[in-house]
Amino acid sequence: MKELRVGIAGLGRLGRVHAANLAHKIPGAVLTAACVPGADSQAYARQELGLEKVYGDFREMVADPELDAVAIVSPSGEHCWQIEAALDAGKHVFSEKPLGVTMEQCLQAEAAVARHPELVCMLGFMRRYDKSYAYAKEKIAAGAIGTPYLVKSTGIDPEAVVEGAIRYSGTSGGIFLDSAIHDMDLMRWFLGSEAAEVYAMGCTFKHPAFQDAGDDETGVAVYKFKNGAMGMVHVGRTAPYGYHIETEIVGTEGTIRISAVPEKNRAMVYDVNGARTECVESFPERFAEAYLTEMEEFVRCVREGRKPDTGVADGIYATRVGYATTEAWKTGKIVKI
Amino acid sequence: MKELRVGIAGLGRLGRVHAANLAHKIPGAVLTAACVPGADSQAYARQELGLEKVYGDFREMVADPELDAVAIVSPSGEHCWQIEAALDAGKHVFSEKPLGVTMEQCLQAEAAVARHPELVCMLGFMRRYDKSYAYAKEKIAAGAIGTPYLVKSTGIDPEAVVEGAIRYSGTSGGIFLDSAIHDMDLMRWFLGSEAAEVYAMGCTFKHPAFQDAGDDETGVAVYKFKNGAMGMVHVGRTAPYGYHIETEIVGTEGTIRISAVPEKNRAMVYDVNGARTECVESFPERFAEAYLTEMEEFVRCVREGRKPDTGVADGIYATRVGYATTEAWKTGKIVKI
Amino acid sequence: MKELRVGIAGLGRLGRVHAANLAHKIPGAVLTAACVPGADSQAYARQELGLEKVYGDFREMVADPELDAVAIVSPSGEHCWQIEAALDAGKHVFSEKPLGVTMEQCLQAEAAVARHPELVCMLGFMRRYDKSYAYAKEKIAAGAIGTPYLVKSTGIDPEAVVEGAIRYSGTSGGIFLDSAIHDMDLMRWFLGSEAAEVYAMGCTFKHPAFQDAGDDETGVAVYKFKNGAMGMVHVGRTAPYGYHIETEIVGTEGTIRISAVPEKNRAMVYDVNGARTECVESFPERFAEAYLTEMEEFVRCVREGRKPDTGVADGIYATRVGYATTEAWKTGKIVKI
Amino acid sequence: MKELRVGIAGLGRLGRVHAANLAHKIPGAVLTAACVPGADSQAYARQELGLEKVYGDFREMVADPELDAVAIVSPSGEHCWQIEAALDAGKHVFSEKPLGVTMEQCLQAEAAVARHPELVCMLGFMRRYDKSYAYAKEKIAAGAIGTPYLVKSTGIDPEAVVEGAIRYSGTSGGIFLDSAIHDMDLMRWFLGSEAAEVYAMGCTFKHPAFQDAGDDETGVAVYKFKNGAMGMVHVGRTAPYGYHIETEIVGTEGTIRISAVPEKNRAMVYDVNGARTECVESFPERFAEAYLTEMEEFVRCVREGRKPDTGVADGIYATRVGYATTEAWKTGKIVKI
Structure with missing residues (x-):
């Protein structure tokens, strides 16, 4: 071939x-x-x-x-x-x-x-290809946590690059469209159901420039899914310790949590500050392997005549929920999706 | 004396x-x-x-x-x-x-x-007297995380005692009044502000008896505080691994998270299941020391003629927010407090 | 009574x-x-x-x-x-x-x-009464790790109190008698066998005053036990992060490790240093509960007419092994016990 | 080029x-x-x-x-x-x-x-190219832990592949030559000094076939280095939980520990067993990235006309110390190197 x-x-x-x-x-x-x-x-x-x-x-x-x-x-x-x-x-x-x-x-x-x-048309939802997320998905498929009914998803960009986020805050569509698309996708992926309703809010405590641009520094949202399951999202832009992506899937028989501490590597330093791990600094660092894995999958799909798991329908869903979340945040109302 | x-x-x-x-x-x-x-x-x-x-x-x-x-x-x-x-x-x-x-x-x-x-009239909000919570409070007072603007609070009772929860589900006032009172208190305590608005929902995936009694197995709620800060609460009753109380306080300069893993003790077992810690099984186990500390504080307050930090006003606040949360959950509407 | x-x-x-x-x-x-x-x-x-x-x-x-x-x-x-x-x-x-x-x-x-x-004559080997150590003992008795064959034991005093250690270094009997008595006891307790042979060494890299007094800052020793099992001990006095007591018991079916990180409490701080826990500062802090538990056990033994698990024979054993270790360290030779 | x-x-x-x-x-x-x-x-x-x-x-x-x-x-x-x-x-x-x-x-x-x-002649000491080990090396070079004076190194192969180890136990040169070569290399690399003296021992508690072949299941060794620093090594072949490689470098101002838990990925499972992480199963899994990184370095060295950090002299050193350790283990004597 x-x-x-x-x-x-x-x-x-x-x-x-x-x-x-x-x-x-x-x-x-x-x-x-x-x-x-x-x-x-x-x-x-x-x-x-x-x-x-x-x-x-x-x-x-x-x-x-x-x-x-x-x-x-x-x-x-x-x-x-x-x-x-x-x-x-x-x-x-x-x-x-x-x-x-x-x-x-x-x-x-x-x-x-x-x-x-x-x-083939594949969308880059690379978190699904991260080995920890893929492992969680497999475990759940194998029944490890029973029926999943709540996903708690967190994504906080590092304070170190907040200037860039401020610069684009007027044109990015706001924090949910800008930062929560992966969370929209992951909740559906893990719960096997689509969001039916959303309520959202935001706040800005560190960089007023976000609010000046009609945006917010931090956003939280909760979702009711069609099958009765629930989702909680927290997205932000000012983590002083690095790039924090964390997802928890709660099921009837157990819970899987990915990356409660976004450790940079396997080393722990014990010094006058206590015992600590440094954290990953950026999305390219955190998802380096996932970016590679998804592209390998794309190439294999084309060569093997298969369709990938992440396609345009996933993108449409995530965007639709992103808009609904944004509307909820802007209006302060509960929005049906 | x-x-x-x-x-x-x-x-x-x-x-x-x-x-x-x-x-x-x-x-x-x-x-x-x-x-x-x-x-x-x-x-x-x-x-x-x-x-x-x-x-x-x-x-x-x-x-x-x-x-x-x-x-x-x-x-x-x-x-x-x-x-x-x-x-x-x-x-x-x-x-x-x-x-x-x-x-x-x-x-x-x-x-x-x-x-x-x-x-002296003191209310038993013992979590405030737990050494990890007290440590977080002190650290925050000392500026360790800047201005706190988001509290994420989780409380899940163990599946092992779910029968008792089911038995009382018709009379307990529902999951938020029954299980989230401490979270109401802690959010205010850490944020230094009172809740102004709440939205809540619940679901039941394991024990339909909860819904039969007009209750739910799991509840989530989000709060907007008077100072603009936010709160997220997740309460449940079916943790298969034990009693899980976790609280995260997010601030402009850092985050403190208490008990991402509710470890029973300092021992880790490495066996065919991987590397694991057992978890605390109950509130008397998790807060044994806090129950003692709060009562010591009560006795000292009386003997020294001091007023304790947790009084009837705290109880009134927590109950009021508990009712508002319950109303939000029951009506599906955003409730002003 | x-x-x-x-x-x-x-x-x-x-x-x-x-x-x-x-x-x-x-x-x-x-x-x-x-x-x-x-x-x-x-x-x-x-x-x-x-x-x-x-x-x-x-x-x-x-x-x-x-x-x-x-x-x-x-x-x-x-x-x-x-x-x-x-x-x-x-x-x-x-x-x-x-x-x-x-x-x-x-x-x-x-x-x-x-x-x-x-x-009743009871010796204060309080580590055995610490809940994590007691849990490990119970788990091992229940077969959780098969037959234990290697204990790795670490005890490092905090740099914060090194001045006191230096002051007593001429009269304390040296680092092993001064700091490793608990490790001697724990190895026997967990392995169910007595040390037969020891080899030891020490070094001093930070405070030459220890060597001036014929002592060392840090010591390591390895033991062969009568039943063929082995022990490794590392004791020191200059942990910049606090008081570090760690014990690992390796068995044919699993391993139990107690306190790889000597966390002060359940709180993790995420800040510019990464994600960190502060560490316990001293033995009274680390073993506060164990000191209480052992004394409760003493009082119960007297009142109930029972003999405690830790008696003078345990003290004699630990002292004898401490002396043998000291001889190995001082002479550079393998010492039979 | x-x-x-x-x-x-x-x-x-x-x-x-x-x-x-x-x-x-x-x-x-x-x-x-x-x-x-x-x-x-x-x-x-x-x-x-x-x-x-x-x-x-x-x-x-x-x-x-x-x-x-x-x-x-x-x-x-x-x-x-x-x-x-x-x-x-x-x-x-x-x-x-x-x-x-x-x-x-x-x-x-x-x-x-x-x-x-x-x-160019480069030797595959891939652990040096693992990102956690490379990070530790950099941190130490930058003074993060002061002067390193003790390395504790652990390497345990999984029980899952013990049959292969048993099969080769007569011809592999014994556990230290077979399993501890990386540890020899890492101790020197981190301490900046060469081993001067070694004492070692072994035991076999699970698979008598090792001893039948003149080998042992588990080995421990301690080293005195020329600069006065010390090393402790524990190698084994029967970890029920996977492939466990752990290294701790203790210095005058701090300690760095790599992989106290050999986590398979970033996911933690909370279920009836408690909170657990699965562990890496094999060296190809644990060091997949390091194998790639070292080969990239080899290719870059050739193309850029540079010499790599790991050459034949490192191999000779590690082999020499491996033989000395084996002699100590076999004779029960302290061996000068």
């Missing part, structure tokens, strides 16, 4: 992670092209990634008949039309989450996917 | 803990009387506690001029009138939580306290 | 712990006398403990016909003759470890115990 | 890990050849790895002028002559540990390395 030739759109922080993986770490794949707007990124593509085919225009890249697939890691607002353009050009698609920033975009992407049942 | 002569009302599970502490472990106190209805409990008082003064009638006990104070560990519905009767008889009062089961009762007790500024 | 009237010898740091427990916390016991040399300690006994009978001379105290028992918490060199004198005066004895500082003393105390089979 | 063409010798369990990494995961390297004896392995090389050049004879493989380097993952007794043959054929060498099984072999390999200063 021949190697999958992949082009990448976007070489930001996460784009470079995916590009390096595609270039060096994914059996059966070869990175052959990149589409990036700026001269700097184009130079990076040529020199660091050794690519000959470097584009400024996405449609031009997907017109390349030698290309088999694209990895879309562009800004969120570009995902949907690029998915559509790539599929219509006959390319398999891996796209970063979120699927899109409006429901209209998302539905258009869904239609494109429906038009091309012969192509 | 002479020893405080204390009478106890109620010798149930927790009553016996307090009685044993008062009899043997509290410097400056001596247990001299008990008031219990049944013959069995009266025999226990005489034989196990060695008491000569054993009453069936509370008013009779507090009429004893030799008695200085009473510890009220009777059923929740009796607390308020007993507080009033004891104060009016000139006795200092330690009462278990909750203060009462209706707001009317609570306000009557409050009036009695106001009538007797010369007497 | 009447209350046990106990006199205490010694009111140093640990003596005051025992005195307070006997005075206030032990059902069935009452502290009635103290024997201490200095005026300050005598004043403490009178004022803080409220004792009327305060002695400077031990033999005088044990001559009191109203006294039932003594708790010996005097300097190590005094233990043996005081045990003998108390037993010969017909008093039950609780003595702190070590039994004595020379084997001759120890054997003399053993003879006194043999002369008085009607009396 | 052109890609490094690498041939692999050996396709056993670890050989396949390295082969897969070289084939798919190492930037700048390409796997072009394999040398394996059996028909099955040769078929694996052709079909699974897609290699055209598959040899039965090592010298034949290294005679290939298109080959730049070899990765030696053959049985331990073959390492040294293959290193020599490869270097003499002008190939860079990565060899698995141990360097050799006799000191003579090791010295011959050392001479070959000395003859070829233009070539």
